[in-house]
Amino acid sequence: MHPGGDPKWRFAMLACLVSAALMVVALSLPRIPLFVERPQDYVSLHLLLELVAVVVSVMVVAIAWGSLGKRDLPRANVLIFGFSLVAASDLAHALAYEGMPSLIVDGSVELSIFFWLAGRFIEALSLLLVAAGVRFHGTPLRWLAAALLLFAGLLLTGVYALHLLPDTFVPGQGVTAFKARIEYALCAANLVLSGWLFTRFRRERNVRFLWLGLASFVMGVGELAFTGYVDPSDAISLLGHFYKVLAYIFIYRAAFIVAVHEPYRLLSRTTELAQAREQDLNRLMQNLPVGVVRLDPSLAIRFCNPAFERTFLSDAAAETGRPFERAINADLFGQLLPLLRNALRGERGQLDGAYCAPQGELRHGHAIVVPDGDGVMAIFTDTTERERNLQKLELSMRENSDIRLALDAHAIVAFTDARGVITKVNDKFCAISQYARDELIGRTHSLLNSRTHPREFFDDLWRTITHGEVWNGEVCNRAKDGSLYWVQTTIVPFVGDNGLPEQYIAIRADITKRKQAEAQALHIALHDELTGLPNRRLMTERLLQATRKAVRSGSYGAVLMIDLDNFKEINDTLGHAQGDALLCQVAGRLQQVVRDVDTVTRLGGDEFVLLFEDLGSDLDQVIARVAARAEHIRQRLGEPYQLSSLQLGVSPSIGVTLFSLIDDQPEELVKQADMAMYRAKDAGRDQVCFFDPAMQTEVVARAMLLRDLRQALENHEFCLFYQPVVDGQQRILGVEALIRWQHPQRGMVSPATFIPLAEDSGLILPIGQWVLETACRQLVSWAQDPERAHWHIAVNVSARQLNQVEFVDQVTAVIDATGAPAARLRMELTESMLQDNLPRTIGKMRTLRQMGIRFSLDDFGTGYSSLSYLKRLPLDQLKIDKSFIDHILTDANDAAIAGTIVALGRTLGLGVVAEGVETVEQMRFLVDSGCEVFQGYLFGRPVEAAALGRSRESLATS
Secondary structure, X not given: OOHHHOHHHHHHHHHHHHHHHHHHHHHHOOOOOOOOOOHXXXXXXXXXXXXXXXXXXXXXXXXXXXXXXXXXXXXXXXHHHXXXXXXXXXXXXXXXXXXXXXXXXXXXXXXXXXXXXXHHHHHHHHHHHHHHOOOOOOOHXXXXXXXXXXXXXXXXXXXXXXXXXXXXXXXXXXXXXXXXXXXXHHHHHHHHHHHHHHHHHHHHOOHHHHHHHHHHHHHHHHHHHHOOOOOXXXXXXXXXXXXXXXXXXXXXXXXXXXXXXXXXXXXXXXXXXHHHHHHHHHHHHHHOOOEEEEEOOOOEEEEEOHHHHHHHOOOOOOOOOOEHHHHOOHHHHHHHHHHHHHHHOOOOEEXXXXXXXXXXXXXEEEEEEEEEOOEEEEEEEEOHHHHHHHHHHHHHHHHOOOHHHHHOOOOEEEEEEOOOEEEEEOHHXXXXXXXXXXXXXXXXXXXXXXXXXXXXXXXXXXXXXXXXOOEEEEEEEEOOOOOEEEEEEXXXXXXXXXXXXXXXXXXXXXXXXXXXXXXXXXXHHHEOOOOOOEOHHHHXXXXXXXXXXXXXXXXXXXXXXXXXXXXXXXXXXXXHHHHHXXXXXXHHHHHHHOOOOOEEEEEEOOEEEEEEOOOOOOHHHHHHHHHHHHHHHHHHHOOOEEEOOEEEOOOEEEEEEEEOOOOOOHHHHHHHHHHHHHHHHHOOOOOEEEOOHHHHHHHHHHHHHHHHHHHHOOOOOEEEEEEEEEEOOXXXXXXXXXXXXXXXXOEEEOHHHXXXXXXXXXXXXXXXXXXXXXXXXXXXXXXXXXXXXXXXEEEEOOHHHHHOOOHHHHHHHHHHHHOOOHHHEEEEEEHHHHOOOHHHHHHHHHHHHHOOOEEEEEEXXXXXXXXXXXXXXXXXXXXXXHHHHOOOOOOHHHHHHHHHHHHHHHHHOOEEEEOXXXXXXXXXXXXXXXXXXXXXXXXXXXXXXXXXXXXXXXXXXX
């Protein structure tokens, strides 16, 4: 739209015309003295007008410091510096006016004019700097201090050196020629500046420039009122002050639009854009011709599209949060379960099979299962019609040797001789390939080769069919016009009397649409929805390939972690729509500055990862090369971004790590780059930092420990120690099983060292299974010992174990396999494990409790306990954490907490165990508080089973 059609532009032009005309009229009138009888009234009015200007200046500073400073601090610093100085100068002008009470020195017209001219000069200069896009780097406090320091210099000049400057006012005669020339110069400067600002508005359509241009024009015209008055209270001088106030209102309008109005306007669009993007994604998923279902880590349904519901689910089975196992046919779930488990470990898989539909009909399907963040996405295609067509064709061939039946079937059919030369094709083959029959006969299928499949693919195909076996697979071919199409292919060899194939029949079905839909769904799973860049999952795959390639080639690679500084403030002030637009521009710039072989990834939020490969084998050269590229990226990302009418400056912090070693793991490299990135932030942001070798030493040590931990189970390096749990008479009631790792070189490794590592790596699952099996075998062994048969064993269960879909089945299998008495097995949970999926956790606990297994809540009181879920849990026991026992005799709070837990347990009908009891005094206090069961070094340290005391006497001396 042309600016002339904009109401704001018309208003600005009308305001300029009216203000100029009014000033021309005012200047043409004879002198009109005011306040002759009560000159003090003008002093009051003058103070009021100047205070309006001062307040507006302070508000501009406040807006710049607050809202604008969060988005573009260097530009905000210009306003903070300039208008702080303007506010101080205008306040000094008002206070120094003749007739005002004395402050330091007596007021005078000369002193007041000095501060007036200083304020007008600084004001025009500030608007010029804003229009030119000049930026002051540093903190706002620094520039505020600079403004105050400069004003102190003006104040000293006005008070002590004013006599050294030319006169600006002569009583009875008015302003001097020197003062008039300065006012004319200020007028010209403001008018030129207004013209530039208006031009920028017409070119950039940024309304901020319109209001600033109008302010400059009014201020420039108003300066004419101060070129010829005789007395400061003349009507023309008063009019000039009104012009100044009006100009300041326009300045405030510009600052308000930039800092408040514009962000709120953009924020109002955020919800609409987010909803539109969500609707586009939903529309895509709704219209996909293949079924799509997304599952969380516990294999509960997060989302499924209509195609999946129609084909695989019964009524109301797709409720969000419903276990997938209960939503689909049990036989189909059994076929998919291995693929789902592999996908949770980061592996893709696919399956062709038959299943029973909800309506009882036998159908065929093709499934692709891929990782999806922390869960799984499965893509299903109904292939029933294709299977039926193939069966009809095979039946026709068996019942009638006439090959026309096959050629007329509803499939794409070709016959070849033993060498693979095409001898016959049907019409559907010609239609899909776009070749005429005479162009195909006598040629081989290499005519259709799309170069999509590697040579090994076809080697396997020929190896299968030349041995007389049927080959099945999906093949991508190229049609005559160059387009690609996919076919599901079955090649059947016809074997002669000599046992060798004499000819082959290839029966195909067009699956192009299915493959396109699968590719689209896979793209959604492996790419960021907002920017289209690869996501974390695809980045991990490519990084794994890159590290393996680096080992083979001996060439270095690099991982760069990029985080935008202060991005959260942009989202908070401008809205997520503008934040998303900024992220898209960042993604575009990153793709422009990298090579084709490099990978740009968005991990989420404002974090991006770059993967550089093939950087060379000379380490010094590689470091220099990567440093130069990283610095170029930093500078490129630091250039201003244009978002609608706003221009933003955002700096990046970049962390870099190199790789070439065989032990480099993708997750470790990303952690190293992330650590280096945070070092860049700690160093002041907008920097590039390489991974610290000291940090790398720590990470390598962790990687080596993880490597040893993976081998510990296989090498039988774990053992269980048992710590007694006793009653008030120190009789053993049971034990807690505690895992120990006896490393052949490291010695005894502390559980505090390797358990968190096992949790992070997922090794806690096989380790936890081993602990459970070992403890159950120990229960079976003690069942033959009269003194120990009544002991229970408590085992710690991790959150990962409990969240497994098959956890209950695993525990049941162990109990059945070992013959352990379930009533003697106790499982210890922690409060943090109960925060997620509480209904599912309660269900598992109740199922196991029906078998006789009992549950303890460990470390009670250290987490976020909620009585509302505590009363719902099928618990038998609470364990007071050692941290409360340590100071129970000296800390009244710990004593009160311990006593409260004992009382709570008694009220809920739960047993209470005090952990970490080390002194007789602690035990006596606990007994007096009502506690009846204890555990700690006072009664015995964790030891192997054979070393446990067999009686109270042996315990007492242990």
